[in-house]
Amino acid sequence: VSADSGFDGVILDVMKGNAGRVVEVLHDLGGGSGAALPATMTALLTNLFTEAELVSNPDEHPDSLNIQTELLLSASHAILSSLSESQKDIGVRLSTRLLLPYARPDGDGRVTATLAETLERHAPQSDAETKILIGLCQPLIEKKSMRILDGCVGLCLSRYRYYMADQRPGGAIHWMLKGVELERLVYTANTSSDSDDSNHAVSDWQHVLASGVCGKFVVADCQKTSKALLRLLLDETSQDLSRIFQTAKEMVSSIREGEMYARSIPEVKLLFHVHDIGCAYVEKEGNESVASSIVACLEEIPDADDDGVISVLAHPSMHEDLLSLAQVILTQDQDQHATGGKAVKFKSSFDVNGIHILLRRFTQITLEEGKDTESTHAMRLALCNGLQRAFVSENAQLQTNNNNAFAVESSGFASVRNGIRSTKLASCGLKEQELTVEMMLEPSM
Numbered sequence: 001v002s003a004d005s006g007f008d009g010v011i012l013d014v015m016k017g018n019a020g021r022v023v024e025v026l027h028d029l030g031g032g033s034g035a036a037l038p039a040t041m042t043a044l045l046t047n048l049f050t051e052a053e054l055v056s057n058p059d060e061h062p063d064s065l066n067i068q069t070e071l072l073l074s075a076s077h078a079i080l081s082s083l084s085e086s087q088k089d090i091g092v093r094l095s096t097r098l099l100l101p102y103a104r105p106d107g108d109g110r111v112t113a114t115l116a117e118t119l120e121r122h123a124p125q126s127d128a129e130t131k132i133l134i135g136l137c138q139p140l141i142e143k144k145s146m147r148i149l150d151g152c153v154g155l156c157l158s159r160y161r162y163y164m165a166d167q168r169p170g171g172a173i174h175w176m177l178k179g180v181e182l183e184r185l186v187y188t189a190n191t192s193s194d195s196d197d198s199n200h201a202v203s204d205w206q207h208v209l210a211s212g213v214c215g216k217f218v219v220a221d222c223q224k225t226s227k228a229l230l231r232l233l234l235d236e237t238s239q240d241l242s243r244i245f246q247t248a249k250e251m252v253s254s255i256r257e258g259e260m261y262a263r264s265i266p267e268v269k270l271l272f273h274v275h276d277i278g279c280a281y282v283e284k285e286g287n288e289s290v291a292s293s294i295v296a297c298l299e300e301i302p303d304a305d306d307d308g309v310i311s312v313l314a315h316p317s318m319h320e321d322l323l324s325l326a327q328v329i330l331t332q333d334q335d336q337h338a339t340g341g342k343a344v345k346f347k348s349s350f351d352v353n354g355i356h357i358l359l360r361r362f363t364q365i366t367l368e369e370g371k372d373t374e375s376t377h378a379m380r381l382a383l384c385n386g387l388q389r390a391f392v393s394e395n396a397q398l399q400t401n402n403n404n405a406f407a408v409e410s411s412g413f414a415s416v417r418n419g420i421r422s423t424k425l426a427s428c429g430l431k432e433q434e435l436t437v438e439m440m441l442e443p444s445m
Contacts, residue, residue: 023049023067032074036082040098043068043075047102069108072099076114089129092122096136105143112147119151123158130155130175134182141185149186153179153213160217170250173221177258179214184261187211209265222267223315225251226274230321233281234328245282248275270313273297277325287329287349294326295354298361312361319361323379326350326358330382337389348386348393355387 023046031042050068076095083091095118103112119137124130133155140148156179163171187208209215225248232241252275255262262268273293280290298319303309314322329349350358362383366376 023071027071031071034078034081036075036078039071039075039078043071043098046071066108069102069110072102072111073114076118080118088122089125092118092124093129093132093136096133100136100140103140103145103148105145112145116147116151119148120154122155123162124155127159127171130159134178138182138185141182144186146186149182152182156182156214168250169221169225169247170254173218173251174254174258176214176217176221177255177262180208180212180218180262181259183212183214184208215265218262218265219267222251222265222271226267226271227315227318227321229274229278230318230325233278234321234324245278248278266311266313270297273313287332291326291329291349291354294322294329295350295357297322299357300360319365323358323362323365327379327382330386333389334382334385348389350386350390352387352390352394355383355390359383359387 023042027042030038032039046068076099079095079098080091083094096115099111099115099118102108103115115137119133122133124133134152137148137152141152156175159175160172160179163169163175209219225244229241229244229248232238232244235241248271252272255268255271263272273296276293277290279285280287280293297314298312300310300312303311312319333349362379366372
């Protein structure tokens, strides 16, 4: 302010409490120069004057400017410009702290839009900085602010891309699940993790996965990794098996360290089962655990809403690979049965229900393809032989259980039952009658 403009008059206006004149002077003395410190001081002082009703905004006219908003946005841009080269993380954090108190749902939409755009364009250099920014903005997300949600999702996507470029899928899936948590705060009405209505909770999560960006990444990555690992398990000559298996292992470990809700996502369940198959393959475990995981991937599951919808965890493109893996196990069981004699006479990796599920998927594939090849005949034969062994195995197990149970239950009634004659059976107690009839109906060994 030059002396010709009446510096003494300016001082006098300030001393009289003319708040508007104070703002004008601060703006002329550097608040409008683009420097971070004077611009921030001018904006904060204007906010104090506005809250004290010493400065009013002419909002009644549609073409009028909101002085408070204009100075806030100017200060935010000044901070970002001043720290854009060496300390960008600090600049974004300071800008966020400046705008956050005024990004209310009932406030000026330009403040919220500027804050969201700043977050969307920012690529934090560390996980800690990302957590700080998300922690600052989460209260607004809980108030259903879609613009702020978009900005925080942009931060999660930035960390996701960083970890994927660094070939660390565990860290990548962690940040996508963090994004799903934030989307859940907006897209669901009930955010309580211990809600009594489990069906409603599952329906809410389905809505989150369908509407959110991060949920789609989680679904796509889990399904892609599961499909690749399953395909490589069938190709013994592939050199990529260890790499893909390590990817699946990192993703599963990261998911298990997070919230429990993620394990209810169908594609995550699929990844867990395929990972278990890979672990059994790598560690040379028994076929029973592999068979159980294969059945879990192929069995039909009713929808949680009880609306009659039936779904299968594995995508149809994976059914043939899962059946091929099951055929390998069935062939191994057949070879052990043929060469092991009575020692493995009743051994079966799949139970009767599991074979029925495999038959359903096999019938579905053959009907859709409409062809009958040698591989189809081999698969059908393996399933039929497997069903035969499953029946024999289950019957033998039932027989063993019944014998053990009968031996225990009959020990107290042996003397009574031995003295019973058929003509006097009606005079005995109910328990004695049941034991006697059960003994009469058992097949002779």
